[in-house]
Amino acid sequence: MKITVEQLEGSQLKPLYQDDSQLGFGRIFTDRMFSMRFVNNAWNEARIEKYRSFTLDPSSCVFHYSQEIFEGLKAYAAPDGRILLFRPDQNARRMNRSAERLVMPTIPEEDIIQAIEELVLAEKRWLPKQPGTSIYIRPTMIATEAFLGVHPSAEYIFYVILSPVGAYYKGGFKPISLYVEDTYVRANVGGVGDIKTGGNYAASLMAGYRAQQKGFSQVLWLDGRERKYIEEVGAMNMFFVYGKKLVTPKLTGSILPGITRASVLELARYLGLETEERIISIDDVIDGISSGEVTEAFGSGTAAVISPVGSLYYKEKDFVINHNEVGSVTQTLYDKLVNIQYGREEDPFGWVREIGRY
Template sequence: MDIYVEPIEEEQLKPLFTDPKQLGFGSIFTDRMFTMKYSKDKGWHDAKIEKYKPFSLDPAACVLHYSQEIFEGLKAYLSEDGKVLMFRPEQNARRMNRSAKRLCMPEIPEEYFLQGMKELVLMERRWIPDAPGTSLYIRPTLLGVEPFLGVNPSAEYLFYIILSPVGPYFKAGFNPVSIYVEDKLVRAVVGGVGDVKTGGNYAASLMAGLKAQEKGFSQVLWLDAKEQRYIEEVGAMNIFFVYQDKLVTPPLTGSILPGITRASIIEMARDLGYQVEESPITIDEAIEGITEGRIKEVFGSGTAAVISPVGSLYYKDKNYVVNNNEVGQITRTLYNGLVDIQYGRAEDKYGWVHVLGRK
C-alpha cells in the first residue's frame, strides 16, 4: 500500500507534555493521523498520514443517524533500551474485521491495517512516554460516511487512526477498584452486538456508569440481559474470579467482547500452572464465594488498564470486600508477567510483541 505523507513544518508541531503524571487517559493527541477511504467502485484508496485535524462529514452521513461505526484500542510501548513495541496488533486487525462483518462494513486488509498503524506510530514516536505505567494509546476507527437517510449499509467509509500518550486508565493505578453491580439496566443481549467493539455498546452503558460514579464506584459490572443473574463483563474490562489456584471467567457466548488481554491472560495463566475455566458464574455464586472466602481475588482485564484488581463488589445496597481490599498474589503475578512482556523486560516466548524500531 502506498501511503502519502503530508509534510508538517517543525514550527507546526505541538509541544510535548512535560509531566507524565498529568497525562491522564485519552485527552492529548499527537501531531498526525492516518486516514484511508473506501467506496464500492474504488475499494480502499487515498491512504494518508496527515496533520491531526477535524474532518468534515455530511449532515446526512450514515454514522450520524444509524451508528454504523466500529473501533479498536491498543498500545505502543517504549522498552528500557529505546525500542518501540506493539502488543499483538494483528489480533486487533482481526477483531476489527469481525466487527466490520457484523455491521455490514468492508473488511480492512490486515496488511493495510498494520502498515498504516506502524508507519504512523514510528512517525509519532517522539510522543511515546517513557515514565512507568505510560504508553501511546492507538485508536483505529471505521465510519460509514455515505450521505443518505434510510436504514441501509453505507457505500462509503472512512478509516482513521489517532494516537494519544496516556498514563494509567484508573487514577488509582494498580490498586484495587470498587465495582458497582448493575441489576436493572442491561448492556447487550446474545444475538446483538455485545461482542462487537462498536460505539453503541458504550453509549448504552453511560447511564449506569454515571450512576456508579455518583455513588463513588470506579466501574459497572454487567449481568446478562435475559435473567440478570449471570456475570458478563465490566464496563471497560473482562472479569476474572480466582478460587485458590483456579481462574474462572465468563464464556464468550455472544454478548461479551472477546478481549485480547483476556485471551493473553488465559494462555499465560495456564503456562504458569493455574487452572483456567471459561464457565458461567452467577452474581449470587460470586457474592457467596467472596463472603465465604472461596473467591480469593477478582480482577478485570483490558487494553486500557491491562489488569485491574477489584477490591469490592457493591450489590443490592451491600458492599462485599475482596481479599481485604488488597491486591492478590495471582493478580500481581499475572499483571507483572504481562506488563514485562509488553515493555520488553521479559522474554516473549509467545511471539506477541512487534518491534517497530527505536525512538
C-alpha cells in the same frame, strides 16, 4: 499498501508535553493521523497527514444509524530503545470481525498493521518513556454516505489517531469497588455486544453514571435476559480466582472477546494455574466470596491491563474480597503481562512486535 506521507514543517508541529505528569488518558493527540477512504467499492487515498477535523454531511450514516467501529491498542517504549506493539494482529482481526457484523468493508490485516506501524514511527517523538506510559492507538471506521434510510453506507473513512497516555495507576495498584447492575443492560446475545462499536458504550453510560454517583468505581454487568449471569465489568472482561483456578465468563455472544482477556488466560496456564471459561451466576460469586472460596477478582482490558477488584455491592450489601487487598495471583499476572508488553521480560508467546527504535 502504498501510503502517502505528508511532511510537516516545524511551525506546523504541536508543542510537545513537558513531562509525563501532564499525560492523562485520551486528551492529548499527536501531530499526524492516518486516513483512507472507501468509495466505489475500494479503499484508496491512504495517507499519513496532519491531524485534522473531518467535514461530514449532516445526513452522514454514522450520525443516524451508528455504523461505526473502533479498536484500541498501545505502543510501548522498551528500556533498550525498541518501540513495541502488543498483539496488533489480534486487533486487526477483531476489527474486521466487527466490520463484517455491521456490514462494513473489511481491510486486509496487514494493511491495518502497516498503517499503525508507519504512523507510530512518524510520531515517535510523542512516545513517553517513563514506566506505565505509552501511546494509545485508536483505529476507527465510520460510515460517511449522506442519506436517511436504514441500510448500510456505500462510503467509509478508516482512520487512526494516537494519544500519548500516562500511567493508569497514578495512586498505586489498588482494588476498585463494583456496583452490580441488575436493572440496566449492556448487551444481549444476538446483538452487537461482542464487537467494538460505539453503541455498546453509549448504552453503558447511564449505569456507569449512577454507579459513580453512589461512590463506586465501575459497573459489573449481568446478562440481558435473566439479570443473573456475570458478563463484563465496565469496559473490561471479568475474572475470579478460586484458589489456584482462574475463572472467567464464557464468551456467549454478548461479551467482547478481549485481547487482554485471551492473554491473561494463556499466561495463567503458562504459570501453572488452572483456567476455566464458564457461565457464572452472581449468586455463585456472592456465595464464593462469603465462604472464602473466591479469593481474588479483577478486570482486564487495554487501558488498565489488569484492574484488581476489592468489593461487589449487590442487593444493598457490600461483599469484600480478600480484605480489599490485591491478591498474589492478580499481582503476578499484572507484573508479568506488563513486563512482557514493555520488553522488560522475555516474551515466550511471540506477542510483542518490534516496529523500530526511538
